[in-house]
Amino acid sequence: MMIKEVQLSIIKMPLKSPFSTALGSVNDREGIIIKVLDEEGRTGYGEVVAFSTPWYTEETVRTSYHMLKDFLIPIVLNNPIKHPNEIKKYFDHIRGNQMAKAGIETAIWDLYAKKVDRPLWxxxxxxxxxxxxxxxxxxxxxxxxxxxxxxxxxxxxxxxxxxxxxxxxxxxxxxxxxxxxxxxxxxxxxxxxxxxxxxxxxxxxxxxxxxxxxxxxxxxxxxxxxxxxxxxxxxxxxxxxxxxxxxxxxxxxxxxxxxxxxxxxxxxxxxxxxxxxxxxxxxxxxxxxxxxxxxxxxxxxxxxxxxxxxxxxxxxxxxxxxxxxxxxxxxxxxxxxxxxAPIQPGIGFEINTKRLQEVTTYIEKYKK
Ligand SMILES: O=C(O)CCC(=O)c1ccccc1C(=O)O
Ligand SMILES: [Mg+2]
The missing domain is CATH 3.20.20.120 (Enolase-like C-terminal domain)
Structure with missing residues (x-):
């Protein structure tokens, strides 16, 4: 697989009601939706689950954005990936930043599952x-x-x-x-x-x-x-x-x-x-x-x-x-x-593009 384009969308949505933990409350949820596109035009989706602030782990939406843009995306755009299992080897020399890594790795799992026409599970x-x-x-x-x-x-x-x-x-x-x-x-x-x-x-x-x-x-x-x-x-x-x-x-x-x-x-x-x-x-x-x-x-x-x-x-x-x-x-x-568990290939759910657009606050595309 050759990834030819990666799109990052920062999104923001209010929770129905605030969620309180010992560490603080969440009212609005921000996140990053990652779309990867291969040379045959297939797409895969992942999500970065870091929060706006570093209350749960040290990562935030913005630190993971930086990691993706400056380190992780260039790696996936410039290396052929035969199987998603290989990605962690490419990411090995980048310390920590687990949520940023997971966001793009899971997008490629979705893409790969679609390529082989099987539900991810x-x-x-x-x-x-x-x-x-x-x-x-x-x-x-x-x-x-x-x-x-x-x-x-x-x-x-x-x-x-x-x-x-x-x-x-x-x-x-x-x-x-x-x-x-x-x-x-x-x-x-x-x-x-x-x-x-x-x-x-x-x-x-x-x-x-x-x-x-x-x-x-x-x-x-x-x-x-x-x-x-x-x-x-x-x-x-x-x-x-x-x-x-x-x-x-x-x-x-x-x-x-x-x-x-x-x-x-x-x-x-x-x-x-x-x-x-x-x-x-x-x-x-x-x-x-x-x-x-x-x-x-x-x-x-x-x-x-x-x-x-x-x-x-x-x-x-x-x-x-x-x-x-x-x-x-x-x-x-x-x-x-x-x-x-869904029966369709990949993650098995479609993107609600209208809703995604509605909640997107920032979008950027990276090409090879
Ligand atoms: O998504 C959920 O159902 C909430 C799970 C939850 O408790 C949680 C949500 C955000 C950050 C940390 C935690 C946690 O498990 O500690
Ligand atoms: Mg917990």
Whole structure:
């Protein structure tokens, strides 16, 4: 494959309602949509999931734009690519910048799957044609959280994740458990605790959570290993896992029992697949994490989630969870708690060009 053109569109869309985490709130979502075009006129789409500000990882929309324009796009325009698996080799000498790399790598996966005329999920040997869907409650307000959970359960979601932070943890989970004693429930701390909070973290064991996601520091693997020995609740790592090597370290140290795989955070679909395989080998459970994304990243997440290790419902909610109108057609729908993997080649969704244009704030094309 020769890529002859790459188009970057910065887009911006308001969320239906603000999404709060221990680290801050998101009201408007910016992102970059990447379109790659090959010499035969085929197209592929990817999405950069970095936020406007560096609150979740150090990348932002603008740092990833710079990385793409000045480093990554010239590489893909100037090298023949036989298979998307080769891209990570080309990107190896560029440190970090996982979300920028993932955006363009996933676009090329889509293009390649279209070239070989197969749905992306089949190309990567996915096995689940219907994947269980979970949802994230984006508020720390108890009353709000309870009513959101109630309506999400009515919509059929199979797992509920709530955000916790110091001061809004035990109380919130206690109320949720009083109202919903048996729902599959998990808590995401977004790295807002330390080992000084060990008694509090132990007290959460009574809620029989599926897992607690990223309780300790963003860059920690060692202290999580200590914490996992002290608490019953399985630890799931999110922010701490950026590379394949991080997963090896976490396995060696028994730092977690579960890993949240996000294609963006780990630098692309090839890395996500390698991490999935390694986790399978070591009985580490995996699920696919969300990034309050638009439909294109969601479509890539659906493909990844069809792999056999993805047995826990991921953050794969419907387009309508966050958006009044998504940028793909059809939109992602959750029926009876499941999302169907598409049958069309590539990511299997069309671009809603009218909607994409409406939300685009900046556009640029790069040619060979
Ligand atoms: O897309 C979603 O469903 C929300 C997932 C979520 O919790 C999240 C959203 C943005 C950034 C980080 C996280 C997280 O998993 O920590
Ligand atoms: Mg998380």
């Amino acid at each position: 089949k190309l990567i040997d996915g096995v689940q044609s219907e994947i269980p869907s979970g949802v994230v409650v984006g508020t720390h307000e108890i009353k709000d959280a309870l009513s959101q959970i109630d309506s999400y359960l009515q919509e059929g979601y199979k797992r509920v994740k709530v955000k916790i932070k110091p001061g809004m943890d035990y109380k919130l989970l206690k109320e949720i458990r009083n109202h919903f004693p048996t729902i599959p429930l998990m808590a995401d701390a977004n790295s807002s605790y330390s080992l000084d909070d060990i008694d509090l973290l132990k007290s959460l064991d009574e809620f029989e959570l599926l897992m607690i996601e990223q309780p300790l520091a963003v860059d920690d693997i060692v202290e999580h290993s200590f914490l996992q020995k002290e608490i019953q609740t399985p630890i799931c790592l999110d922010e701490s896992i950026i590379t394949y090597h991080d997963v090896k370290s976490a396995i060696l140290l028994n730092s977690c029992k579960v890993i949240n795989i996000k294609i963006g955070r780990v630098g692309g679909l090839s890395n996500a697949l390698a991490i999935h395989d390694l986790c399978q080998k070591h009985q580490i459970q995996v699920w696919c994490g969300g990034m309050i994304e638009f439909g294109i990243s969601r479509a890539h997440n659906i493909a990844l989630s069809t792999k056999e290790g993805f047995t826990i419902p991921g953050d794969i909610s419907a387009s309508s969870r966050f958006w009044n109108e998504d940028i793909i057609l059809p939109e992602v729908e959750v029926k009876h708690g499941f999302v169907k």
